[in-house]
Structures are given as C-alpha cells and as structure tokens.
Amino acid sequence: GAGVSQSPSNKVTEKGKDVELRCDPISGHTALYWYRQSLGQGLEFLIYFQGNSAPDKSGLPSDRFSAERTGGSVSTLTIQRTQQEDSAVYLCASSLGQVGGIQYFGAGTRLSVL
Amino acid sequence: GQQLNQSPQSMFIQEGEDVSMNCTSSSIFNTWLWYKQDPGEGPVLLIALYKAGELTSNGRLTAQFGITRKDSFLNISASIPSDVGIYFCAGLQGGSEKLVFGKGTKLTVNP
Numbered sequence: 212g213a214g215v216s217q218s219p220s221n222k223v224t225e226k227g228k229d230v231e232l233r234c235d236p237i238s239g240h241t242a243l244y245w246y247r248q249s250l251g252q253g254l255e256f257l258i259y260f261q262g263n264s265a266p267d268k269s270g271l272p273s274d275r276f277s278a279e280r281t282g283g284s285v286s287t288l289t290i291q292r293t294q295q296e297d298s299a300v301y302l303c304a305s306s307l308g309q310v311g312g313i314q315y316f317g318a319g320t321r322l323s324v325l
Numbered sequence: 326g327q328q329l330n331q332s333p334q335s336m337f338i339q340e341g342e343d344v345s346m347n348c349t350s351s352s353i354f355n356t357w358l359w360y361k362q363d364p365g366e367g368p369v370l371l372i373a374l375y376k377a378g379e380l381t382s383n384g385r386l387t388a389q390f391g392i393t394r395k396d397s398f399l400n401i402s403a404s405i406p407s408d409v410g411i412y413f414c415a416g417l418q419g420g421s422e423k424l425v426f427g428k429g430t431k432l433t434v435n436p
Contacts, residue, residue, distance in 0.1 A: 316367030
C-alpha cells in the first residue's frame with residue numbers, strides 16, 4: 212500500500228486477555244518502529260526493527276509486551292494479560308532504514324482495556 | 326522515559342495570526358523534527374532539521390534547529406482553519422533510531 216497500515220483501528224478487550232496488533236510498513240522500508248501514545252501525551256518509543264532483528268527494544272514497558280517481524284515486512288505487537296494502564300493508541304512507523312531516516316506513521320490502533 | 330519540553334501546551338488564536346511554539350532539552354539532539362497530528366490519524370512530518378543553526382521553511386511553516394542543538398522552534402504564519410491540530414516536536418540523538426517526542430502543542434484557530 213501507499214502508507215503504513217495498522218489493524219485493527221480500534222480494539223476493546225477485557226483485563227487479563229491477550230491482544231495482537233498488526234503493522235504493514237511501506238513497501239521497501241527496512242526499518243519499523245512501535246510507539247505508544249497515552250491520552251494527552253507525546254509518543255513513547257517501544258521497539259525498533261531493522262529487517263527482522265530488533266536492535267533496540269528498550270522501550271517495552273514489561274515482559275508482557277513483545278513484538279516480532281517476519282519476512283522483513285509485517286510486524287505484530289503482542290500484549291499479554293492486558294491491564295487497564297495498557298489503554299493507549301499504539302502507533303507504528305517505518306523508514307528506509309538509513310541512519311536518521313524519516314519515519315512515516317500509520318493511523319494507529321486505539322486499545323481500550325476494560 | 327525521556328521527553329522533550331514543548332511549549333505552549335495549547336494555543337487559541339484568530340485566523341490570520343502568526344503562531345510560535347518551541348521545544349527544549351537538556352540533552353543534545355542531532356536531528357529535530359516537527360510533526361502534525363489530526364484526530365484519529367498518525368503524526369505527519371512537516372519539517373526536518375539536520376544541522377545546528379539550520380532554518381528551514383515549508384510554505385507558511387518555518388523551523389529552526391538551535392545552535393546549541395538543545396532546542397528548536399516552529400513558526401506558522403498567517404494561520405488558517407486547517408492548521409488546527411496537535412503539533413509535536415521530536416528529536417533523534419546520535420547513534421539512536423528512536424524518536425524522543427514532546428507532549429505536543431494543541432492549536433485551535435478561530436475563523
């Protein structure tokens with residue numbers, strides 16, 4: 212597609228359930244990033260992929276959060292045993308992969324944990 | 326986590342007025358970026374700055390990379406209703422690929 216695509220756009224889940232969020236980067240972009248945006252806040256870095264490897268996963272808030280990327284393309288962010296504080300918009304971005312490359316963002320997945 | 330200090334938090338202006346917002350940090354950044362986010366959308370890049378002292382324009386938008394590499398500002402001239410949204414500054418430090426963001430400036434333009 213022309214831009215970064217994320218699905219679902221909205222997800223409502225019950226506390227304790229697992230959720231999977233998907234990101235399709237711009238075709239040809241080797242770098243992929245996940246950020247989290249809580250209400251009224253700026254974006255908070257979670258993890259960065261170069262190809263299928265994650266050189267920087269320093270922003271993952273706990274071991275309930277994990278992410279993978281396959282085929283150098285699609286990425287999935289998984290949150291296990293969701294908590295109410297996980298409620299936020301999860302944004303994915305991709306770039307061409309050169310140092311300091313411009314990151315292009317998707318529209319995000321709005322996660323609500325009841 | 327680390328965040329940039331962005332101000333003001335919100336602005337209410339009349340159409341046609343000029344707007345200025347800025348970001349500061351206690352750390353040095355090698356790249357400064359300004360994004361705009363509309364409701365329900367992801368941030369869209371407005372301007373990218375790569376050199377200390379650099380002044381860059383994009384239409385009615387002008388941004389500068391501070392000489393100390395610890396700050397940046399964004400000016401919008403002759404505002405119009407479609408300028409409404411949340412503006413974020415973001416920075417990249419040397420050797421890092423993770424963007425550090427400010428908390429945003431919410432702009433409201435009254436026609």
